Amino acid sequence: MAKRKKPRHPLHVLRIISQLVFFGLFLVLLVSTALGTAVTARPWLAHVFLITDPLILVGMVLAGAFTTALLAALAVVALSLVLPRAYCGWICPLGTTMDIVDKLLFRKRDRSKNIAPRLRQVKYALLTVLLVLAVFRLGVFGWFDPLCIVTRSFGVAVYPMADHVAKTSLVAAEESGIGAAADIYDWAAGAGLFIRDANFKEGARGIGYPWSFTFAALLVAIVLAQAYQKRFWCRNLCPLGAMMGLLGSVSPLRPRVSDKCVACGACRKRCKVGAFEPADGQERYRCLVQECISCYACEREFCPVDAIHVGAAAPRVRPAPGVLPSRRAFLGSAATGAVFAPALLLDQRTRNKAETNPMLRPPGAVRPDTEFLSACVRCGECMRVCPTNALHPSGIENGIAGLWTPTFVFNIGYCEYFCGITKEDVEQERLDKPANLCGMVCPTGAIRQLTHAEKIAHKIGTAVFDHSRCLPWARGEECLTCEEQCPLPDKAISHRYEDVANLEWLAMPQPERHRYEELEAKESLTADERAELDAMPPKSKHIARPYVLRDRCTGCGTCENVCPLDGASGIRVERLQTREIRATSSGGP
């Protein structure tokens, strides 16, 4: 192994500081904006990494779902034009996560033989496929966009999981009599480090999401792939990296290898992203600007003869051979995208269900659902800021293309009536401000911002009673919890008293029921007969039965959430009828 390393280039030190600062910023924003805390005033804090993502910008332009907020990504485009892939080396939270894990786990691992230069072409192929899919109006590139990955994995998986483990450990310690644990718990809760578990249904501690295991596992796979190559994802797969590399082709700033090079290959072995390779037909190495992430480790640390210098040079725009896939491979991936797209769209479920049976989408989600599928990048922002943990990544209920798009799970949370506005806003009637946190943080406008007035009028769906489960309907027991908690000033659930079958009477043996009816039919009863009748349970009960007032109901799901039945609720929110969608002001056709 190397002796004491040569001193670092000052920009290398600066780069590490930058990585830590941006990663810290990412984590601080992640923690401080979870479940909507602190987002109300400055929603951009929650999605600043996403709106500066050039892949989302390009993808949304191609998908016809451009919004002006995405122009912020031009700053990163400009950066990439000057410093190729500096974003990857200096800013990207996913890249920093990889570097940290690499330092912790693989520091001593010899990976110098794992070069596999052709593998790095995969990212261009992937980029091509995803952009072709975007042209077909499928925003599925968010599955592979590194910032969507890191938002989803940290926001919807790692943080909630860490939060859960921290809380359960402290609770266990507190319950076993360690007083300090309670103090730490209160301190952490007060400092906003914990995700506030709102008063969800019984048993909830911390918050959770379906798919969070998958999101965590994908992150783990990405960082552990470094066992084979450092920054395996960045080298070989990252579509955003591919795009930035191409932009960086025009950059004059790049590491150059001078004539002093003795072709020892040290740079190739040590470069984090394998950006060095032997120049064709020459006894020296060259640096591939499309791969270089401007980490500034090479100039002083790798080269034994000081042949590498980072500095200005006339750009050689045309990538070196072997960087990009062959024309054949490129056309092949474009064709793959062009075949996948109709396949995904024609997937029985996507096309049919998106139109006829869309999922319960966040308030402000663009309609029809096929439009939503093109504008949503599946980043999970809306899910992690939803103050009641009601939004969750969907599965493939609506087809593969709908995977990880947001949908409501009302058994877990509900659409908060006063979501994005404060007491002061209500008191001073400042009701024209954006009021849906999910819309405020959505980087692409797939969920539009609604004012409070729009939000409370927006129909997500309609609640319907399941008469085979609802307690007053199915069992003749009093309840009305749904009506009690309907948040609308003019409640969308009402009730009336009705005579309903008494199950206790029905449970009597048939002769007794006959006897009951016989006595009941008599015009006058003797005292004994009266006593006999009174001793039997009455045939019917007079109880309040709830009804949904469809025109008032907005489908916020509070009723479904608070229904005291275990398992499926006795009242559930269903999709709107088409005519109801037309009737709602913020719905669109």
Place this chain on the structure above:
Amino acid sequence: MVHRLSRRTFLRAAGATVCGAIAMPGCASDTGSPGAPGFRARAHPAADEWKNRIGLATGGDDPGRNARTAIEKLCGKDGVRTFVKDGDVVVVKPNIGWAQVPEMGATVDPAVVATVVGLCLEAGAAKVKVFDNSVGTDAKCYQFSGIEAAARQAGADVFLCARHRFRKVAFDDPRCKRLTEWPIYEDVLTADVLINVAIAKTHNLCYVTLCMKNLMGTQGGDRGKMHQELAQNLVDLNVTIRPTLNILDATRVMVAGGPSGGRKDQVVAARTVVVGTSSVTVDCWAADPANLPWPKGHHDLAAVEFVARGAEAGLGTADADKIEVSA
């Protein structure tokens, strides 16, 4: 080939196992085993004698002053000192159930809470805690109701309920007919004095919600399951958890759309605060359409089942004529 377990590998595995082991029991149970004693008002010589007595203050524009006056009417010049002693830990449990501004009459007027907190601190309480297990999204309710800010300013310790600090309490009093146990917030069980501060509203299931139902804010668990035979469940709860003082804030009365509300035109100013040691007696007075502006034909006193059943259980009186009002 012999695999040897390196120290590093071993430590990692051991570390992970220990962390897991610590985390697991926490995941397993929510509330511990039942049996913690319910909260009983600390014995006061007059408590039983005062069971049918209420203090009443009405009129004026200062709900805080009404609260102070009503307490003095009940207790005499000692006021809240009758119950709160030096160094006591006091829990004030207002209705912070809904995310509505005070004018909507869905939550207790912040001035009433602030006054009660102030009186307890003046009486020498070491600590006054203010919290509610809200029905709506709790942080929103605390903010919108204005109670968090007002109580904190008055010197109270205001906090959101932590999900794991509900303790299973056995409802083992023979008068409990339906409930056998329920998780109750720890701080209620360990307090020296519990002051229940409710607001007067209509309720879709039980006509009105007053002091007895307000105690549901001390409960954890799935409170939707309280709504089957609600009246008896409330009696079971009030038998088990006995507040020292029950204060009913009728500064505003929500006369329709309860208990969540949200329309100012459903709120009537009644400028009244009622205080008693018995939640049943206070509710009996307050549920009576003769005393508060309940809409005509909405209900009569006899229809309010939880009051009748509460009186049967000996918690107070359901007979309007037996209430001794000191106004």
